[in-house]
Amino acid sequence: MSKRLGRRFFARPALELAPELLNKVLVTPIGSARIVEVEAYCGSEDPGSHAYRGPTPRTEVMFGRPGHLYVYFTYGMHWCANVVAERSGTAGAVLLRAGTPLTGVDEMTERRTRARRPRDLCSGPAKLCQALGIEGDHGGLDLTTAEMGVSIRDDGTPPPARPAQGVRVGLSKGGDLRWRWAVPGIPDVSRPPVGN
DNA sequence: ACCGGGATGTTCT
DNA sequence: GAACATCCCGGTG
Numbered sequence: 001m002s003k004r005l006g007r008r009f010f011a012r013p014a015l016e017l018a019p020e021l022l023n024k025v026l027v028t029p030i031g032s033a034r035i036v037e038v039e040a041y042c043g044s045e046d047p048g049s050h051a052y053r054g055p056t057p058r059t060e061v062m063f064g065r066p067g068h069l070y071v072y073f074t075y076g077m078h079w080c081a082n083v084v085a086e087r088s089g090t091a092g093a094v095l096l097r098a099g100t101p102l103t104g105v106d107e108m109t110e111r112r113t114r115a116r117r118p119r120d121l122c123s124g125p126a127k128l129c130q131a132l133g134i135e136g137d138h139g140g141l142d143l144t145t146a147e148m149g150v151s152i153r154d155d156g157t158p159p160p161a162r163p164a165q166g167v168r169v170g171l172s173k174g175g176d177l178r179w180r181w182a183v184p185g186i187p188d189v190s191r192p193p194v195g196n
Numbered sequence: 197a198c199c200g201g202g203a204t205g206t207t208c209t
Numbered sequence: 210g211a212a213c214a215t216c217c218c219g220g221t222g
Contacts, residue, residue, distance in 0.1 A: 039214070048214070050207095058207065076204030078215050095214060114217065126215050170214050190215090 002155035007144050010066035014040040014085040014092035019181045021083065021094055023157040029149040030111070030133040031104015033122045034157070035096060037182040037189045039168045041082070043091025048174025051091035061140045062091040069150065071129075071139040078126035081134050083143065083152065097125045097169070097180070099132075100188045108132065124190040160184060166193025 002025065010017060018040040026033050041049040043062065050072065051062045061070045062084055070082040070093050086092035099122040101108055108121045108131040115121050115131075122128040129135070134150070141147040164182045168175055169190060182189050 041214075050214080053208090056208075072214080073206060074213055075215050076206070076213090078204095080214065082214090097214085124215070168214070172212080175214095 002153040004146060004151050004153050005067070005144065007065070007067050010083060010085055010144070011087055012066075012085060014042050014094050015179065017083070017085045017092075018094045018179070019163050020159055021096075021152070022159045022163055022181060022183050024159075025102065025153045025155050026096065026099060026128075026132065027146075027149075027151050027153055028132040028134060030107050030131070032102045033099030033128065033132060034102055035099050035152075036186045037098035037180070039095040039097055039181075040085075040179040041093045041095060042179075043086070043093075046174055046177075048168060048171045048177070049091065049093070051093075055091070059091070062093050064088055064140075065142075067142060067144040069134075069138055069141045069143060071134060071136060073136060074126075079129040079135050080125040081129050081138070095125055096128055098123050098182075098189045099128050100186060101131070104132075119188045121188075123188045164193045 018038045021038050024035050043051040050059045055063045068084045082093035082095045101121050112131050121131045160183050164184045166180050168180045
């Protein structure tokens with residue numbers, strides 16, 4: 001008993017969408033994970049965003065329709081996945097930073113050979129992608145139609161009433177903004193935000 | 197537990 | 210040529 005999220009859900013500012021994505025379920029053909037940590041990126045107003053200096057071949061999907069996946073490759077080896085927010089023409093996205101494994105744990109464990117315990121399977125943006133098999137081919141896919149078997153679903157678990165909030169991770173610019181949210185008390189995060 | 201450094205290649209200046 | 214929305218390992222305390 002879970003329902004796929006539709007276009008309307010994603011078509012709002014990243015700062016609104018981000019905390020609403022907490023406790024939703026990311027589903028791929030490999031398995032599924034409950035989203036427990038996210039970061040907002042606000043396009044042209046945000047020096048930390050890949051879209052800050054306008055569209056490029058890499059970032060054009062961020063300027064397109066909401067509910068699509070923006071996937072980027074970094075540090076020569078890692079994939080990371082964002083959900084596109086806002087309406088067409090305005091760049092906004094929410095980085096999926098961590099999840100709690102739900103189904104397909106055996107497959108995820110095979111993919112993440114370095115993970116020593118279940119909480120290490122999806123506890124980071126690149127770990128999450130590796131565990132669930134999200135790579136460059138998935139860039140631009142439409143989550144609202146479950147393209148390539150990937151979607152985000154609501155299984156009836158509401159977002160936390162008081163999410164933990166803190167600064168974003170790993171940025172040289174815009175790192176002072178407290179645009180990261182997490183489900184409080186969950187160990188499967190990249191690192192716990194300080195306070196809220 | 198905490199910290200420092202290396203891996204590795206795409207993207208944009 | 211520099212930067213990079215990261216991860217992993219090995220050192221030390």
